[in-house]
Amino acid sequence: MSRVISASIKAARSPVGMRLAGYLSVLLLSIAGLSACQPETKPPAKTSQVAADETVMAMLERIARNSGIQQAKHEEELRILQPKLNPGSPELMELLLLRGGMSLRSNQEDVFESSLKVLGDWPEGAGKNNAKLAHQLLLARRFLAKGQLAPAKKEMTGFAAYTEANTNITMLLRGHALMSGLMAESGDLDGALSHINIALKLAEKAQKSWRRADLLATLADLYVQAQQVDRAEQTIVDALHEAERDPDPSMMYSIQTMQGIIYAEQGKQKLARKAKLAAVESARTSGAEDLLALALANLADLSLKQGDYATALSLSEEALPLAQSAKDMSTESLARANSGLAKIGLKRVAEGKRDVLASIAFDEKRGANSSAAGTWQELGSYLERAGDLEAAVHAYHQHRKLIDVVLRDDTRKAVLESQAAYDDERRAKDIELLNRDMSLKAEQLRERDLRLKLWAALGGCVLLSGVLLGLAYQRIRNSNRALARSNAALRVQGERDPLTGLSNRRHFQAAIKRLADQGKLSGTVFLIDIDHFKRINDSYGHAAGDSVLVEIAKRLRSTLRDEDLVVRWGGEEFLIVVDTRDADYAGVLAQRLLDSIGCEAVSHGQQSIPITASIGFASFPVAPQSLALSWERAIDLVDTVMYMAKAHGRNKAYGIQAIAADDEASLLLLAARMEAAWHEGSIKLLALHGPEQASASS
CATH class of the missing domain: 3.30.70.270 (Reverse transcriptase/Diguanylate cyclase domain)
Structure with missing residues (x-):
């Protein structure tokens, strides 16, 4: 099995797009650093204090650029730096966003709450609006980390009020990146593409090549999700050219990995392998053990799919100690699973089965049911080919039991979101009917006034008013029927699979x-x-x-x-x-x-x-x-x-x-x-x- 992680942040990626938490985390963490607001021009000579400030900003950008690797080291750097920064300073705001984002991934709730509180209590002044948006971004990201899409979208209500006139470019860029992710996860790919293109324009103004490269890689991922693979291929080539203007091994790894996904989607297996080999070399150059471990594990997965079990085993065994040294348990589990599948392919069935079961047990223990279910399914497939039919049936059955848990969770979330949408539409219809009712009452009052004043001369108005009331009443009845039809359609829609039209x-x-x-x-x-x-x-x-x-x-x-x-x-x-x-x-x-x-x-x-x-x-x-x-x-x-x-x-x-x-x-x-x-x-x-x-x- 394969898990692809961006150079910016560790995040599982499906063959056609990033999963929710990783997808949005890439956008938010990789677009950090206040210096994105400033052109890349040579600064004039400054005092030692300003030089120190420049060092702080350079450090924050370096961490932002590599936030997905060596996280423990970066967290320690930020912890030491925070007390040295002035309250209300732009540098502190950037640091809090970085620490808050990292704490979500490492489950450090106290660090997250502390970052959130400082941003919420930001002093009045020019940076208050930026701090308010930063506060919203962190809250939305916490909901996303828990898989709660609807509250995350609600947290970003009112984002349209933030503009270049009242918000700095970097913060605005983050907001559009997040909105793009929310739209993509909601199935609104057109909206997602619109927001990511705005973010790209803002990145141009920031004049940072690595930011544009990262956003272009995300745009390519959106095109893959939209089944526009040819456009995705051209976009990732553009991302590669942009990254080469300001090269960085971890960024190159991310783009080359995305290339591998696109080529695999097109069935270009040789090019996919070439891209993954390049990603391994970039990971080696970065010096990050966790990144190299994952690159090797993903290359092992490609070898498994091509039936080269000996190479897959060699790569997995090289990845395993690196992942253990980096304390990257997710990649360790992946390497162990791929190693076990390779052994089964090499007819070392009992030994391979033990490795895969150890990987599954780890994923189930940490609550990664989707990954565990996928591994059960792959195990069943390999055991079936190895002739161990009874064990294959057991593995398939375990896959079914576990995937049912995942599907029930997904269905429950979908039902809640569908119900929320239904309730919103019903409230809108109720408000519309109320407004019509108020208009009708106002019309009645005006009619009565007119009748009192012109009773003698305009008696015929009574009849006319009755006709008007009848028409108004008919309109209300029609509106009620339309509302009932709409509600019925919503109920049908909620109980039908949108692709096949069958019941769900x-x-x-x-x-x-x-x-x-x-x-x-x-x-x-x-x-x-x-x-x-x-x-x-x-x-x-x-x-x-x-x-x-x-x-x-x-x-x-x-x-x-x-x-x-x-x-x-x-x-x-x-x-x-x-x-x-x-x-x-x-x-x-x-x-x-x-x-x-x-x-x-x-x-x-x-x-x-x-x-x-x-x-x-x-x-x-x-x-x-x-x-x-x-x-x-x-x-x-x-x-x-x-x-x-x-x-x-x-x-x-x-x-x-x-x-x-x-x-x-x-x-x-x-x-x-x-x-x-x-x-x-x-x-x-x-x-x-x-x-x-x-x-x-x-």
């Missing part, structure tokens, strides 16, 4: 109640996983992967009845619940699903992408004892048998026909050792095969 987990939670009497499921459950979906994304691009998901959703809908529940369960997985307990019908339907999915390749532009799927299914209550299970237990059971289909070659469907158990506890014990129980005869399974032509091409 939120809708499933509501719909499953009709099929689960007193919490026990009655019906047939199918769990479908698209085979080698990651390989499709890597080989054809993520836009092609989206096309595959959309086409699979169409094929599922065409195969099933309108009343059947079809859910995009997460990533490349789909869940189907059918209101029937007929085991024979379940087997027939499973075969139809296999055939429908694998019948023909999916077209994406000029590309033809062969598709197959692995399916697990079972009818509930479970035969022969009619054991009833909760829907959660039922899905876990189907999940286990689906991973058996994957471990036994994919393009298959495995269905549970019977389990020799008298109660739920016995059933769960047998399910935990599904493969062995099947061979013993305690569990009866139906095995089905997909289309031969699709299987061969996949």
Whole structure:
């Protein structure tokens, strides 16, 4: 597995973009230092005191520029420097932003609160507005560090009021960089690009090449997220040219790493390897052990993907002691995982499995569930290729259990944000209706006044007023209907997957109640996983992967009845619940699903992408004892048998026909050792095969 960390700050990066905390931290920490406000002109001779101030600013910029590496050393430098700076000085403000940002990463809550308090109590004067924005930035970053996007966006409310007329360029640049990150994480890539381009213009005024290079690298990352990979390639070339004007090894590492991501996204594996090798050399030049350890671990990941297990093992073993020396536990875990996978690839299965499990245990202990889930999945894939099918099924099952935790957390956050958006729109509609009601009342008052004054001469106005009131009442009724339609649309939108149009987990939670009497499921459950979906994304691009998901959703809908529940369960997985307990019908339907999915390749532009799927299914209550299970237990059971289909070659469907158990506890014990129980005869399974032509091409 691979984790890419910017030279500016350690932050996990997915193949198509930085994750939230790292993405925004890069923007904020790497754009620190008051000297960004000043042109790079030769200063005139000054007094010794001014020279000392210049040394302070140079030191702050050096730390800002390299804030992602040797953090302990930088934190110590800032701690010693802080008492020497004057209260209310620009240098102190810069230092507080740096210390506050670093403390979020090292979980030093007392340092963060102290930095926040000094900024909040900033003395009145020319720097007060800058301190106010700095205070907002730190608060927003704390929310982001906790994965709380909505409060972070709320903290930046009113940012538009900060302009070059009332805020210094560096602070304004930070604000636009943060807003770009917030927009990107919210899915508003157009807004993100707008803010990052404003930040680039401000960086031009600051006349600091390394800042423009860093922002251009971020812009390239946004283009990758927007699937504009060619523009990303040109932008990273521009970033490289800008960095070469004021070269720095850690910055070069960051840009070369981004190059590797872009080339890998384009399928240019040789260029991707060349860029990662260059990143390793830049990391060596920087002298930072943690940076070099990560560069080597990432290069090891590339060797794993290319099947060069001996090189991958050598690189991982070189990275491991460096990460341990730098006390970089995340990279240590990564190096250990890659080392273990390489050993499995070299047929040293037991030894490799121990290394990977040690890495997973570390990630789970520190709460990095997403990383641990990914490692479980990779372990399952390597064990499957090594022929250890039972261990592969166990690894896949552990991946599913852990990814469910991650997805539940993500879903909960998404639901809260969706509800917040819904509440905001509802309040806006209520205010609109109130305003209309007030206008109506004002109209009524004016009408009554007019009637009293002109009663005798203008009696006809009474009729006219009635007509006006009727029209106004009709308008209010229409507005209420529109509001009701809007609310209904919001509810539908919140329960639909935006890509495929299928139900999502939120809708499933509501719909499953009709099929689960007193919490026990009655019906047939199918769990479908698209085979080698990651390989499709890597080989054809993520836009092609989206096309595959959309086409699979169409094929599922065409195969099933309108009343059947079809859910995009997460990533490349789909869940189907059918209101029937007929085991024979379940087997027939499973075969139809296999055939429908694998019948023909999916077209994406000029590309033809062969598709197959692995399916697990079972009818509930479970035969022969009619054991009833909760829907959660039922899905876990189907999940286990689906991973058996994957471990036994994919393009298959495995269905549970019977389990020799008298109660739920016995059933769960047998399910935990599904493969062995099947061979013993305690569990009866139906095995089905997909289309031969699709299987061969996949």
